[in-house]
Structure formats: structure tokens, C-alpha cells
Amino acid sequence: PLPGYAVSLADVSAFHEGSNAAVLKDIDLALRQGERLAVIGSSGAGKSSLLALLSGELPARTGSIAATPATLLTQRTELFEDSLRGNLTLADPKASEARLHDVLAAAGLLADVEAMPQGIDTRLGEGGLGLSGGQSRRLALARLFLRATPLWLLDEPTEGLDGATARDVLGRLSAMAAGRSLVIATHIRREAVIADRIAVIEGGRILDVSRRGEVAFEKALDRLRPD
Numbered sequence: 001p002l003p004g005y006a007v008s009l010a011d012v013s014a015f016h017e018g019s020n021a022a023v024l025k026d027i028d029l030a031l032r033q034g035e036r037l038a039v040i041g042s043s044g045a046g047k048s049s050l051l052a053l054l055s056g057e058l059p060a061r062t063g064s065i066a067a068t069p070a071t072l073l074t075q076r077t078e079l080f081e082d083s084l085r086g087n088l089t090l091a092d093p094k095a096s097e098a099r100l101h102d103v104l105a106a107a108g109l110l111a112d113v114e115a116m117p118q119g120i121d122t123r124l125g126e127g128g129l130g131l132s133g134g135q136s137r138r139l140a141l142a143r144l145f146l147r148a149t150p151l152w153l154l155d156e157p158t159e160g161l162d163g164a165t166a167r168d169v170l171g172r173l174s175a176m177a178a179g180r181s182l183v184i185a186t187h188i189r190r191e192a193v194i195a196d197r198i199a200v201i202e203g204g205r206i207l208d209v210s211r212r213g214e215v216a217f218e219k220a221l222d223r224l225r226p227d
């Protein structure tokens, strides 16, 4: 991307494998380093697909795309039948013990881990069996925190969490994201309100982008599910 930018897209279209209808159309988007963008729109509008495009998972068919290295936090946390440590270090095999301790603390998981029978070496069942929804989301966060990419892509990061847990997780995310660029796909107000700009996407097209302080920004927030 251009100096000072995390993302620049011009006239991008993209197709999912095996589909002959574009899932993203005429996408123009520039994101400055350190900027936070929320992407909102109906179910099926293309929010997750835009994140996939930015992560490099979904190729652009036409147009030009430049993005700094990114880490994608998907809606579902993929956890493996392995120790907590194993589930964490797949994000950074060289992470030191001190660093693991730090990211667990930042994710709000340290006390939980210390209370487990074998601490960080406690084994999880398939799909993270043994962890609550909040704990597995926090584990996903700790994993994200190990990925020091300049761009984080977050797909509904607090979906399914109760209000208090969600606010706690969002606060931690926001603190750890200082200096990084964020793109947050969401339909929940609490997740969009931390953004500098909101992009509205429908039918694979960006219809509108508004900035905090603008009337359109408040209107966009009003379309979202209240906390």
C-alpha cells in the first residue's frame, strides 16, 4: 500500500470458488495505518468476504489490491484437541513463556488458566471442549495478540458473548490494537462504536462510508443491534 496506508483497494471484484456471481463489486477502499473501520450490512451482504479479501484468502478477480500483512479473527474459534499451550503457540511457535503469560493476561484468561488442573498444559477436548464460550473467545484473542501484524481483521469478535463479557473483551481488544489498523465486520452497535469510520455494504457493494462526528455515522450506528 501507499506509505501511511494499511489497505488500498481500487475497483476490486471477487468471486467465491465455484460461483459465477461476484460476491464483491467495484470495491474502492483506503485505510490509513492505525485507522479503525467497521463494516456493516445485512446478512449475506459480503462483510466476511471483504475480510477474506483483505486477508488474502479470497483472491481479487479484477482491480488492484494492496494490504499490509493481516491476521483474521474468524466468527468461530477453531480449537484443537491439544493443550491450551498448543492451541496458543500455533500462532507463534517461538513465543516465550513470558510472552504467553502476557497475552493470556491481556486476554483476561490468566486466572482461568491458573485454576485449571495442569495450567497452560491442560488438554482441551475437540473443538475446545472444557472451555466456556467466553473462555474460548478469550483464547482466540490471546492467539490474535501473538500475531503482531499491522492489520487485524475481526469478524463479529463478541458475537454470542453476554454484555459484560463482550464489553470486557472489546476493551482488551481495543487496548491491544493501539497503533494497528482494524477492520471489524459487525451487526452489533457496541463493536461498531469503537470505529473511526463505518462502511455500509449491501449486495457486495460499498454504498456509503461515514466518519465519526458525521450524521451518517450516527445513522449507521442506529441500524445496528443494540448492545
Ligand code: DGT
Pocket (backbone or CB within 6 Å): 016, 017, 018, 019, 023, 041, 042, 043, 044, 045, 046, 047, 048, 049, 050, 185, 187
Ligand atoms: P453474515 O455473516 O451473515 O452477516 O453475512 P456477510 O455479510 O458476512 O456475508 P458473506 O461475506 O459471508 O457472504 C456473502 C455472499 O457470499 C453470500 O451470498 C454467501 C456467499 N458466500 C460466502 N462464503 C462463501 C463461500 O465460501 N463459497 C461460496 N460459493 N459462496 C460464499
